[in-house]
Amino acid sequence: xxxxxxxxxxxxxxxxxxxxxxxxxxxxxxxxxxxxxxxxxxxxxxxxxxxxxxxxxxxxxxxxxxxxxxxxxxxxxxxxxxxxxxxxxxxxxxxxxxxxxxxxxxxxxxxxxxxxxxxxxxxxxxxxxxxxxxxxxxxxxxxxxxxxxxxxxxxxxxxxxxxxxxxxxxxxxxxxxxxxxxxxxxxxxxxxxxxxxxxxxxxxxxxxxxxxxxxxxxxxxxxxxxxxxxxxxxxxxxxxxxxxxxxxxxxxxxxxxxxxxxxxxxxxxxxxxxxxxxxxxxxxxxxxxxxxxxxxxxxxxxxxxxxxxxxxxxxxxxxxxxxxxxxxxxxxx
Amino acid sequence: xxxxxxxxxxxxxxxxxxxxxxxxxxxxxxxxxxxxxxxxxxxxxxxxxxxxxxxxxxxxxxxxxxxxxxxxxxxxxxxxxxxxxxxxxxxxxxxxxxxxxxxxxxxxxxxxxxxxxxxxxxxxxxxxxxxxxxxxxxxxxxxxxxxxxxxxxxxxxxxxxxxxxxxxxxxxxxxxxxxxxxxxxxxxxxxxxxxxxxxxxxxxxxxxxxxxxxxxxxxxxxxxxxxxxxxxxxxxxxxxxxxxxxxxxxxxxxxxxxxxxxxxxxxxxxxxxxxxxxxxxxxxxxxxxxxxxxxxxxxxxxxxxxxxxxxxxxxxxxxxxxxxxxxxxxxxx
Numbered sequence: 254x255x256x257x258x259x260x261x262x263x264x265x266x267x268x269x270x271x272x273x274x275x276x277x278x279x280x281x282x283x284x285x286x287x288x289x290x291x292x293x294x295x296x297x298x299x300x301x302x303x304x305x306x307x308x309x310x311x312x313x314x315x316x317x318x319x320x321x322x323x324x325x326x327x328x329x330x331x332x333x334x335x336x337x338x339x340x341x342x343x344x345x346x347x348x349x350x351x352x353x354x355x356x357x358x359x360x361x362x363x364x365x366x367x368x369x370x371x372x373x374x375x376x377x378x379x380x381x382x383x384x385x386x387x388x389x390x391x392x393x394x395x396x397x398x399x400x401x402x403x404x405x406x407x408x409x410x411x412x413x414x415x416x417x418x419x420x421x422x423x424x425x426x427x428x429x430x431x432x433x434x435x436x437x438x439x440x441x442x443x444x445x446x447x448x449x450x451x452x453x454x455x456x457x458x459x460x461x462x463x464x465x466x467x468x469x470x471x472x473x474x475x476x477x478x479x480x481x482x483x484x485x486x487x488x489x490x491x492x493x494x495x496x497x498x499x500x501x502x503x504x505x506x507x508x509x510x511x512x513x514x515x516x517x518x519x520x521x522x523x524x525x526x527x528x529x530x531x532x533x534x535x536x537x538x539x540x541x542x543x544x545x546x547x548x549x550x551x552x553x554x555x556x557x558x559x560x561x562x563x564x565x566x567x568x569x570x571x572x573x574x575x576x577x578x579x580x581x582x583x584x585x586x
Numbered sequence: 587x588x589x590x591x592x593x594x595x596x597x598x599x600x601x602x603x604x605x606x607x608x609x610x611x612x613x614x615x616x617x618x619x620x621x622x623x624x625x626x627x628x629x630x631x632x633x634x635x636x637x638x639x640x641x642x643x644x645x646x647x648x649x650x651x652x653x654x655x656x657x658x659x660x661x662x663x664x665x666x667x668x669x670x671x672x673x674x675x676x677x678x679x680x681x682x683x684x685x686x687x688x689x690x691x692x693x694x695x696x697x698x699x700x701x702x703x704x705x706x707x708x709x710x711x712x713x714x715x716x717x718x719x720x721x722x723x724x725x726x727x728x729x730x731x732x733x734x735x736x737x738x739x740x741x742x743x744x745x746x747x748x749x750x751x752x753x754x755x756x757x758x759x760x761x762x763x764x765x766x767x768x769x770x771x772x773x774x775x776x777x778x779x780x781x782x783x784x785x786x787x788x789x790x791x792x793x794x795x796x797x798x799x800x801x802x803x804x805x806x807x808x809x810x811x812x813x814x815x816x817x818x819x820x821x822x823x824x825x826x827x828x829x830x831x832x833x834x835x836x837x838x839x840x841x842x843x844x845x846x847x848x849x850x851x852x853x854x855x856x857x858x859x860x861x862x863x864x865x866x867x868x869x870x871x872x873x874x875x876x877x878x879x880x881x882x883x884x885x886x887x888x889x890x891x892x893x894x895x896x897x898x899x900x901x902x903x904x905x906x907x908x909x910x911x912x913x914x915x916x917x918x919x
Contacts, residue, residue: 266638267877273632274870280624287620291613299606305599537607544600 272486285355289344299537300341309540310337313532316539320527324520328407329459332369339363342533345378356381356391358529369407371399377463379525382475383482384468391522392467395419398460407458411517414445415464418515431469434509445515457518465521468512605819618688622677632870633674642873643670646865649872653860657853661740662792665702672696675866678711689714689724691862702740704732710796712858715808716815717801724855725800728752731793740791744850747778748797751848764802767842778848790851798854801845 303309311334317325325333341361346353361376375398379391397416400406406413418441422431432438438446485495513519532539636642644667650658658666674694679686694709708731712724730749733739739746751774755764765771771779818828846852865872 262638266635269635270632270870271874273628273635274874276628276631277625277870280621280628283624284617284621288613288617291616292610295606295609295613298609299603302599302602302606305595537603537610541604541607 268489272489275482275486282355285344286347289347289355296341300339303339307338309536310340311335312543313536313539316543318527318531318539321524321532324462324524325459326407326456332364332367332407333459336364336367336369337362338365340528340533340536342529346380354381358391358525360525360528360533368401369405370401375463377465377525379467379522380472380475382468382470382472383478384470385474385478385481387478387482388468388470390467391525392470393465393521393525395466396463398463408461408464408517409448409452409458411445411448411452411457411461412464414441414448415466415515415517417441418445419466433469433512433514435511435514436509442515445517449515449517453517461518462521462524465518465525466516467522601822605822608815608819615688618677619680622680622688629674633672636672640671642869643673644668645876646869646872649876651860651864651872654857654865657795657857658792659740659789665697665700665740666792669697669700669702670695671698673861673866673869675862679713687714691724691858693858693861693866701734702738703734708796710798710858712800712855713805713808715801715803715805716811717803718807718811718814720811720815721801721803723800724858725803726798726854726858728799729796731796741794741797741850742781742785742791744778744781744785744790744794745797747774747781748799748848748850750774751778752799766802766845766847768844768847769842775848778850782848782850786850794851795854795857798851798858799849800855 314321314325314330314333314337339362343359343361344355344357345351345359346357347355357378357380359376359378361374363374364370364372366373375396377393377396379393381389382392383389395412395415398406398408398412403410418439421439421441422429425431432442435446488495518524647654647658647663647666647670672695676692676694677688677690678684678692679690680688690711690713692709692711694707696707697703697705699706708729710726710729712726714722715725716722728745728748731739731741731745736743751772754772754774755762758764765775768779821828851857
């Protein structure tokens with residue numbers, strides 16, 4: 254049926270599709286910008302109501318969808334269920350009239366006094382960046398946690414080491430890329446690598462997520478790559494030739510390179526997206542479904558969550574998950 | 587920690603959350619409206635490019651995500667892969683300046699001449715409705731298919747029977763609800779019920795989807811329910827009493843009632859949403875991922891899809907699915 258289409262026509266069609274996909278992405282960014290602005294007053298209203306319901310976030314976490322729940326180890330649950338006071342997501346690059354990327358997000362967890370760490374607030378920021386290779390996604394910086402004792406460190410020292418390596422990278426200077434070749438590793442990097450291999454086997458704590466870095470893409474690299482990508486699309490749309498990539502860039506891609514080799518929480522970006530787009534946005538649905546299905550009395554909430562309640566609620570949660578529809582799917586029109 | 591909160595405060599907070607959730611939903615509807623308008627020119631551009639790539643939709647279908655793929659039986663694949671020419675989704679209630687619900691969708695499949703049915707276009711419409719019970723979602727009407735021979739009927743007579751029952755319902759008169767109590771079934775309904783029990787066991791054809799009806803909610807019921815819901819929310823927001831439900835409505839809910847008893851494709855609404863929000867919106871991603879991972883040559887496309895190619899592509903698809911990331915998740919800010 255397509256016998257008369259030349260290879261050249263097909264090649265052009267493929268390129269057009271790839272470029273079109275980027276136009277869709279640009280629209281999507283505008284939609285998110287619009288959506289964030291539109292929903293802002295509602296999220297503020299929600300936070301006000303939630304201040305009346307101190308058990309809200311622990312209950313939502315118990316109902317967490319698999320894309321969040323899979324990262325919460327039993328030892329994490331103990332802290333999160335007893336101490337998580339509030340959870341908020343902000344699109345910090347577009348707040349207060351900012352013109353940045355609405356896909357950049359900050360996730361802020363507030364805690365009550367607990368046995369594990371001194372911090373009452375842990376906030377992790379994710380920047381949406383474009384690499385010169387074409388990769389786009391979220392990158393982050395490690396957030397230290399002040400554990401009360403080494404034995405209370407749920408990451409078993411992983412997070413502290415990531416922070417140490419991060420600080421070394423910062424001292425090495427602004428423009429400099431981090432060391433990503435195992436043969437050039439510093440002693441802290443070697444220690445981290447070894448710890449990842451031993452601790453990683455048993456399943457890394459949810460709190461290891463605060464150590465996620467992602468690909469090392471600077472703001473500058475992202476700006477240059479975005480501008481170049483837009484320019485190339487413009488040229489193709491006008492039917493003009495697109496300049497070849499510099500050889501220099503290929504040389505950069507050394508086989509020894511292992512930019513993800515010291516990542517303690519490789520799915521950190523995925524988890525951030527799951528928290529922002531599902532857990533946080535659908536929190537009322539998860540809470541309501543727990544209420545309806547688990548048939549919990551108001552009294553459970555009044556009492557807060559002591560250890561006996563937790564056991565009961567875990568059973569109720571299992572029932573609720575069995576008989577209940579998950580919150581409505583995300584849509585894209 | 588919440589010991590001082592009264593039950594009354596908690597009750598009010600829960601109600602406020604439920605009402606707030608509806609405000610989020612209203613925003614979401616506005617966002618979809620905005621998104622559909624913004625993306626319209628891009629989808630038109632995409633359709634123009636796709637006319638150069640006749641193998642596009644069959645290939646996308648081969649890469650279909652599980653929430654679509656699970657409904658495609660091997661016998662359906664033969665028709666879809668050889669004959670599907672085009673697939674489009676429209677938000678028909680807001681087209682040409684319409685002020686309807688942007689969540690109502692029409693899914694249109696265009697086919698080449700094939701051995702199974704006479705139709706070259708099959709279009710199925712889904713209306714977003716609210717029931718007086720509070721349920722909201724998509725409802726539809728059966729779409730008949732002109733099978734070339736009874737032996738070519740992939741639904742084994744199910745679709746024809748659903749259409750017959752539907753026509754009976756229409757003749758019974760506009761305002762009347764369909765018969766939903768098994769003891770009152772007409773002979774066509776009894777025949778349908780029996781066929782569902784026998785054919786359903788082996789897995790219903792994708793084409794059975796054209797028979798999906800969903801809950802019987804008229805446009806009128808939906809309008810009344812929506813207005814009432816808004817009024818009740820307004821009253822609660824102003825701290826006023828909300829009138830009790832009429833007893834009459836409870837009487838309507840007869841235990842004999844089985845509104846889904848004659849549904850030949852119970853997940854029809856889910857499949858519509860999966861096609862619209864995933865397969866259709868992410869079609870370029872599925873296509874590109876097939877291209878990149880399967881390493882298919884342009885030649886395969888030039889030749890169209892004959893039977894030998896299909897086998898090869900099925901193998902390539904398996905590789906592609908194994909090594910490839912799924913398209914980016916949907917987001918909700």
